Structures are given as C-alpha cells and as structure tokens.
Amino acid sequence: MTDLSMQQTTQEAGMGDYFALLKPRVMSLVIFTALVGLIVAPVPTHPFIAFVGILCVAVGAGASGALNMWWDADIDRIMKRTAKRPIPSGRVQPQEALAIGLVLSGFSVVLLWLATNALAAFLLAFTIFFYAVVYSMWLKRSTPQNIVIGGLSGALPPMIGWAVATGTVGIESVLMTALIFMWTPPHFWSLAIFVKSDYGNAGVPMLTETHGLRTTRNHILGYMIALVPVSIGLGFTSIGGWTYMATAVAMNIWFGKACYDVWRRDESAADADNYAAEKTAFKVSLAYLFLHFSALMAEVALRTWDLGGW
Amino acid sequence: MAIKVEHELHSRRRGRNLGVGLLLGGFIAIVFGLTVVKVIQLGDARKFEAFDHVARPAITTEEPSQ
Structure with a gap:
C-alpha cells in the first residue's frame, strides 16, 4: 500500500505535462486573434519583432492558464472533464504550476515591453491579471455571469496585437x-x-x-x-x-x-x-x-x- | 537476465532536461535576434555608437567654421 501511494505521489512530470499547464488549445485561439490584430494594423512591424510579440502574448496566455490550474486544482479534481489535468492527476505539483505561471507571466510581460512598447506589455499584464485573479479567483465561483465578464481576457489578444504594431488603442x-x-x-x-x-x-x-x-x-x-x-x-x-x-x-x-x-x-x-x-x-x-x-x-x-x- | 540500467524515469528526465535546454537556447536566440533587429532599425549605426560614454570625435558633427 505504502509503496503504491509513494509511487503515485512521487511521479515526475515530463515536459509534456508542463506544456499541458499552458492550455495549448486556448493558446491557439489567442495566437490567431493576436496575429490578426497585428497584421491588420496600419503600421508595418519587423517580422522578427512581430514573431517575438506574438510569442510573448502566447506565453502570457499560457502562464495565466497555469495560474488558473493552480488555483482551480481543488474543483478540477471533482469534475470529470478536468480530472486528468496535470495537477489533479498528480503529475505536476501545485507549487510548480504556481512558480511556472508567475515566472512566465513576468518574462512574457517584460520581454514584450523590451521588444515592443509599454502599452502592449501593460495590456498583456492586464489580461493575465484579469484571467487569473478576476475570473479564476473571484468571478468563476461567485456568479453565473462568470464567463461573460471573464471572457474579456480571451477577447483582449487582438488589442495587444494592434498595440504591438501601433503603440496605441x-x-x-x-x-x-x-x-x-x-x-x-x-x-x-x-x-x-x-x-x-x-x-x-x-x-x-x-x-x-x-x-x-x-x-x-x-x-x-x-x-x-x-x-x-x-x-x-x-x-x-x-x-x-x-x-x-x-x-x-x-x-x-x-x-x-x-x-x-x-x-x-x-x-x-x-x-x-x-x-x-x-x-x-x-x-x-x-x-x-x-x-x-x-x-x-x-x-x-x-x-x-x-x-x-x- | 541483464540488469536494465535505463528506467522509464531516466528517459522522462532526459526529455525534461532537453526541453529546458532548448527553451534556454531559444531565449538566448530571441534576445540576440532582438538586439540585432533593434540596432539595424536605428538605420545610422553612428546613433548606436553615440551611446558610448567616451568622447568620439569621429562621430560628432562638424560645427560650422567662423
């Protein structure tokens, strides 16, 4: 018994488990809409800066996904759809998810600032904050309008893409x-x-x-x-x-x-x-x-x- | 029976180490690439050199003679 439970709790995560923390499917929508926001903007952007900008938005979105999984691990364990996520299944420790979420948030916002401008970085920071704190920690468990208001964080990427190119809203x-x-x-x-x-x-x-x-x-x-x-x-x-x-x-x-x-x-x-x-x-x-x-x-x-x- | 040195855990660790290595390499490539692009975007390389803290007569513009 003891050996079995030891094995379950000490299972080490593979790279794929950490990647799953970033919610890659949500990330694909974020990348697409941010890219459109950047491309339709009237100011041309250097391809490499555009690439780094979109990468930062994707990583920032992934970081907020990791923070969401850290916070929601208790309810993810209960629901069938989410029970196989890295934390409830025991493959990733909650503290690891928190650390990855915070570090990637910091890196993506600062790098976006250095690569592009302060407004784009601010919008990305706001998006991460809105998803992780306003939606996950506050709205999700308190109101049935949770997905309406929380949807703002999923809606902001084209605005960030536009800001990457123009520096304005x-x-x-x-x-x-x-x-x-x-x-x-x-x-x-x-x-x-x-x-x-x-x-x-x-x-x-x-x-x-x-x-x-x-x-x-x-x-x-x-x-x-x-x-x-x-x-x-x-x-x-x-x-x-x-x-x-x-x-x-x-x-x-x-x-x-x-x-x-x-x-x-x-x-x-x-x-x-x-x-x-x-x-x-x-x-x-x-x-x-x-x-x-x-x-x-x-x-x-x-x-x-x-x-x-x- | 031969002793199996390679455990499933080892291959998972190797994958993780490789992943971290690639991420760090990618990060360095991004910062280097950004530096190159930002410097090239200055157009006139002298603008970049002008940030040097040492007096550089070669890059200062000539004042009109009296």
Whole structure:
C-alpha cells in the first residue's frame, strides 16, 4: 500500500505535462486573434519583432492558464472533464504550476515591453491579471455571469496585437475585442446546454444550472442580437471593406438563425433530436469568429492589389 | 537476465532536461535576434555608437567654421 501511494505521489512530470499547464488549445485561439490584430494594423512591424510579440502574448496566455490550474486544482479534481489535468492527476505539483505561471507571466510581460512598447506589455499584464485573479479567483465561483465578464481576457489578444504594431488603442482594436467579448456567451452557453457538466458538484455556478435552460436560451439569443452591431460596425472602420462586410452579413444571418433555433424550442424538442440545434449553434459559432478574423486578414491581402477596403 | 540500467524515469528526465535546454537556447536566440533587429532599425549605426560614454570625435558633427 505504502509503496503504491509513494509511487503515485512521487511521479515526475515530463515536459509534456508542463506544456499541458499552458492550455495549448486556448493558446491557439489567442495566437490567431493576436496575429490578426497585428497584421491588420496600419503600421508595418519587423517580422522578427512581430514573431517575438506574438510569442510573448502566447506565453502570457499560457502562464495565466497555469495560474488558473493552480488555483482551480481543488474543483478540477471533482469534475470529470478536468480530472486528468496535470495537477489533479498528480503529475505536476501545485507549487510548480504556481512558480511556472508567475515566472512566465513576468518574462512574457517584460520581454514584450523590451521588444515592443509599454502599452502592449501593460495590456498583456492586464489580461493575465484579469484571467487569473478576476475570473479564476473571484468571478468563476461567485456568479453565473462568470464567463461573460471573464471572457474579456480571451477577447483582449487582438488589442495587444494592434498595440504591438501601433503603440496605441484604436476604435478598430476596441471593436475586435468587443466582437470576441460579445461572441463568447452564445458560443459557450450553446456548448453548456448539450454537454452534461458537473459544475454543480464542484460548486461553480453556471447559468444552465442556476437559472435553467430556458433562461440560458434567452441569453444566447440576447447576446447574439447584441453581437450584430459590433460585427457590422467593425466593417465601417479603416480595417473593414466589401469582403469583410459580405462575410459579416452572411455569418450574422447564419449564426442568428442557429441561435434563434436554439431559443425557440424547449427541452422536450431538444431531447427528441439529441440537442441537434444546440450542437449546430456551437459549430456555427466557431466558424463565425474564424471567418470574421480571416476576412479582416483577407482585406489586408486584397489591399496590396488595391482591392481591399471601401 | 541483464540488469536494465535505463528506467522509464531516466528517459522522462532526459526529455525534461532537453526541453529546458532548448527553451534556454531559444531565449538566448530571441534576445540576440532582438538586439540585432533593434540596432539595424536605428538605420545610422553612428546613433548606436553615440551611446558610448567616451568622447568620439569621429562621430560628432562638424560645427560650422567662423
């Protein structure tokens, strides 16, 4: 018995376990949106500085992921989806995760400052603080609006990318951030409806469990409607154009229809087809964000042939 | 039966050491690369030399003669 438990607790982590602390899947979205923010900015950036800037944003995001895993180790242990994470499974010690999170946060912010400018570094520091402290430590366990407000940290990377290039915050970067911010609730809640979670057991208030699925469906449609002016408004700024606008209109119709389908039905209908409408809304939400940001990149490419913009 | 020296733990440690080595190497490459880019971006190398604390008559601009 003793030998067995000794073996479990003294298991050493491999490099992959430390990498898993950085939440690589979340990191990929951060890299993509930060890169778009940097590329669409009107000021050209040296490729190497751009590379270092994006790397710092990715590492900073990863550091906040490690801090989140350190703080949430107690509830991660309870929930099935998260029980295999490095800390609850015993492969990484909580103190190691804390140390890695703090050191990488410091390194990424200081290096971003040295490589680019103080504003970009400040925005990255704020993003890490918001995710690790405001979301993880405060909102997550206290309000069902946790993912709405906490979503700001996931929405800020394009603003950092823009700041890396320009050293400023413009209406364009504010709207790119607002787009992700308003997109997060319908995206996340459509997933929350069809995935049977055990947040309740872990004491995490989720809208689906605190207010029921009817309220969640209303919220999905409400946030979708609020998302439309942000998406269309971005098209009228200096980084928009015909290509972006056509994409935005098409995606808003598509995603709007998907959210409407989720809103109009009740649980018996959802049960009957195994949550098909909710699954569709979730998939469309992924395409929605990806195509919006891809269209912004396409405008830049088209502009080199004098075809982009208005 | 031959004694197996290599334990699974050793290969995991080797992987970790290699990972840390690569990360440190990458960090040095980044700082060096940034230095090169920042200096080149100055355009005129004399701007860089002008930060030297020693008087350098060769890089000072000539004052107009009276």
